[in-house]
Amino acid sequence: MVPQRAMRSCLIVLTLTGACSAARATQSDLLSVLNEALANDPVFGSARFAQQASSESEPQARAALLPNVSLSASINETRSHLVSDNNQIEPSFAQTFTTWGPTLQVALPLYRAQLWDALSQSKLVVRQSELQFAQAREDLIVRVAQAYFDVLASSDALAAIQTNKQAISEQLAQAQREFEVGTKTIVDTHEAKARYDQALAQEQVALGDLIVKKSSLRAIIGRDAGDLAPLRDPPELAAPHPADVETWAHDAEQNNFSVLAARAASEIARRETKRARDAYRPTVDLSGSVQWQHATNVAPQVSLFNNNSTTAFSTNTTSGAVGLIATVPLYTGDLLQSRIREARANESRAEQDLEAARRNAAQMARQAYTGTDYGLHQVRALESAETSAKTQLESTRLGYQVGVRINLDVLNANTQLFNTQRDLKKARYDFLVNGLRLKAASGTLEDRDVQAINALLQR
Numbered sequence: 433m434v435p436q437r438a439m440r441s442c443l444i445v446l447t448l449t450g451a452c453s454a455a456r457a458t459q460s461d462l463l464s465v466l467n468e469a470l471a472n473d474p475v476f477g478s479a480r481f482a483q484q485a486s487s488e489s490e491p492q493a494r495a496a497l498l499p500n501v502s503l504s505a506s507i508n509e510t511r512s513h514l515v516s517d518n519n520q521i522e523p524s525f526a527q528t529f530t531t532w533g534p535t536l537q538v539a540l541p542l543y544r545a546q547l548w549d550a551l552s553q554s555k556l557v558v559r560q561s562e563l564q565f566a567q568a569r570e571d572l573i574v575r576v577a578q579a580y581f582d583v584l585a586s587s588d589a590l591a592a593i594q595t596n597k598q599a600i601s602e603q604l605a606q607a608q609r610e611f612e613v614g615t616k617t618i619v620d621t622h623e624a625k626a627r628y629d630q631a632l633a634q635e636q637v638a639l640g641d642l643i644v645k646k647s648s649l650r651a652i653i654g655r656d657a658g659d660l661a662p663l664r665d666p667p668e669l670a671a672p673h674p675a676d677v678e679t680w681a682h683d684a685e686q687n688n689f690s691v692l693a694a695r696a697a698s699e700i701a702r703r704e705t706k707r708a709r710d711a712y713r714p715t716v717d718l719s720g721s722v723q724w725q726h727a728t729n730v731a732p733q734v735s736l737f738n739n740n741s742t743t744a745f746s747t748n749t750t751s752g753a754v755g756l757i758a759t760v761p762l763y764t765g766d767l768l769q770s771r772i773r774e775a776r777a778n779e780s781r782a783e784q785d786l787e788a789a790r791r792n793a794a795q796m797a798r799q800a801y802t803g804t805d806y807g808l809h810q811v812r813a814l815e816s817a818e819t820s821a822k823t824q825l826e827s828t829r830l831g832y833q834v835g836v837r838i839n840l841d842v843l844n845a846n847t848q849l850f851n852t853q854r855d856l857k858k859a860r861y862d863f864l865v866n867g868l869r870l871k872a873a874s875g876t877l878e879d880r881d882v883q884a885i886n887a888l889l890q891r
Contacts, residue, residue, distance in 0.1 A: 479568035486561030507532035620839035687875035688793035803866030
């Protein structure tokens, strides 16, 4: 279980209106969000209980090989009515015979090949469930990281639009003042107004997208995550090691949890084929029982002189039996042959599923490696583009002041800078998530990988 981490720090919070104010806030970092997801995500919870249920397969299969002891009790009453054809004696009489007592029965399979096959299968089922649970945990880590950084990316996009809108508003006010004093034409004012209206529309779209992204994260952890700790600027990003895509793909084919689970499923199918063939083998069982029985008999004594009487007597009986039961299947109406054909088909299907899992894991590793490798180059290029955009904006503003640049040039330079900053942050988020995907594909994703990313967040 990942430990919880709570952070309290004095922050400068950017509100939806673009205003900044100093405030004491409690932020959720990636580790704390992941910890809540481990406890509250229904998808992961379902995988956890599925693993717990599958873990009972082995003790159930082993129980079939152990003695089966049962205790039963019964009580029976038998009434008989005798009718005589001779009228010289009593025409009829009745008697009651009552028995009751417990019976202890023991059954032990001595030779049942199918039961041993089932035991070996059950161990593989438990192993498969453990691998599937490990895969579900890795999937949860990636889903949480993706949802976390999606919220940050959406917040950054909204902040960039609002900051750009504020800059456009200032440029619009300046254009209106310059038009009023006659130094600029009305064209600059119209351009700034059109760009401002466009920013307003973009802001509404960004607000809706932020709501959707927060809702996606809430669906995982079961509550509103509140303020999320942002990524430091600039973070220290490292390229994946080893720097060879085929090495990662090979590791994914061997160690990916989905591949390992598919391999276990293939072995289970192979054992099922053997189990179906073993149905032709004879079975030998040991059976034993001990019975104690108490019997009571109530019967009339018939007399020719009509002085009949009733006699009652009781007995106690203890009996035991032990024996061997051998069973040889001779003819089952083609049932066993059909089950063998079915098992062979399922075995072939499991082999194809295993090959598909290998290829899918290798493809995911290649995609994730490409995302990290080229993603890091994109981050470096956008960092350089951000520096250039800042320089361009300063030069364009200076050119506008001296009359060699128009208002539209300033607006475009502003927009380019804010878009570049937004794209840079998004590229960093994608790089981090792809790094987690790469390790998940190769089956090496651990909690320390999340902790390493968490260390890049602002405290």
